[in-house]
Amino acid sequence: MTMPKRTDRSRALILQAADAAFRELGFAGSSVEEIANRAGLTRKTVYNLFASKEDIALQLIALVEARDAPYRHRIEAGDNALALLEDVLLDSAQWCLANAALAKLALAPAERPTLEPPAERPSFQGLVRDILLLGQQQGRIRKDDDPNFMALVLLGIYGQAMLSVLAGRPFSADEIRHIIRIVIEGIGQRPAR
Numbered sequence: 001m002t003m004p005k006r007t008d009r010s011r012a013l014i015l016q017a018a019d020a021a022f023r024e025l026g027f028a029g030s031s032v033e034e035i036a037n038r039a040g041l042t043r044k045t046v047y048n049l050f051a052s053k054e055d056i057a058l059q060l061i062a063l064v065e066a067r068d069a070p071y072r073h074r075i076e077a078g079d080n081a082l083a084l085l086e087d088v089l090l091d092s093a094q095w096c097l098a099n100a101a102l103a104k105l106a107l108a109p110a111e112r113p114t115l116e117p118p119a120e121r122p123s124f125q126g127l128v129r130d131i132l133l134l135g136q137q138q139g140r141i142r143k144d145d146d147p148n149f150m151a152l153v154l155l156g157i158y159g160q161a162m163l164s165v166l167a168g169r170p171f172s173a174d175e176i177r178h179i180i181r182i183v184i185e186g187i188g189q190r191p192a193r
Contacts, residue, residue: 007049010039010041010045010049011049011050013039013040013041014035014036014039014041014045014046014049014050014056015056015059015060015063016039017035017036017037017038017039018030018035018038018053018056018057018060019060020038021034021035021038022057022060022099022101022102023098023099023101026100026101027053027057027101027102027104027105028101030053030101031053032046032047032052032053035053035056054105054110057101057102057105058105060102061102061105061106062121062122064095064099064102065121065122065123065124065127066121066122068122068127071084071087071088071127071131072127072130075130075131075134078134078138079134080138080140081131081132081134081135081138081140081141082135082140082141082180082184084131084134085128085131085132085135085180086176086177086180088127088128088131089158089176089179089180090173090176092124092158092162093162093165093171093173093176096162096165096166097165097166097171100166103162103166104163104166106124107159107162107163107166108159108163113125113152113155115146115148115149115152116148117129117148117151124155125151125152125155128151128154128155129147129148129150129151130147132147132150132151132154133147140184141184150183153183154179154180154183157179157182157183158176158179161175161179
């Protein structure tokens with residue numbers, strides 16, 4: 001068994017230390033110095049491996065987004081897209097509540113998301129888009145619109161709702177279901193049956 005390179009070990013230590021610091025002290029309350037101390041490394045080492053505290057946080061968020069295999073398996077198995085979308089957003093909401101400091105960065109990124117999710121890495125936006133594509137194939141999601149655009153709309157509404165929750169408004173799983181229903185059915189009046 002080969003040992004990971006020193007830089008890989010140092011990166012892992014920094015990410016673990018940052019995760020603990022952000023949970024305990026919040027993003028604003030954590031410094032690179034604090035992260036370095038918790039990792040048992042120097043500040044210089046941290047800056048050699050990461051450009052900034054924000055870069056460390058974005059790497060942590062990317063690690064979470066890369067853990068999408070269980071959802072990808074459900075997409076491949078052809079699960080009900082609406083139920084899968086609900087599960088993904090509810091799981092995300094639980095992560096946001098447990099990781100408020102990182103969630104605020106993920107939900108209100110400094111860089112505006114583009115219509116196409118990043119191709120070079122897994123992303124939450126890409127996962128939601130792929131679930132919407134599955135829904136289109138199943139006839140559960142409208143086929144006359146771009147799933148990339150619909151993913152941005154859904155995530156924009158979801159992000160605002162979660163930011164409100166993180167600011168102190170109570171959270172209910174029914175809110176996630178309501179957001180999905182409004183996005184799926186639209187805001188127009190329901191046709192008389």
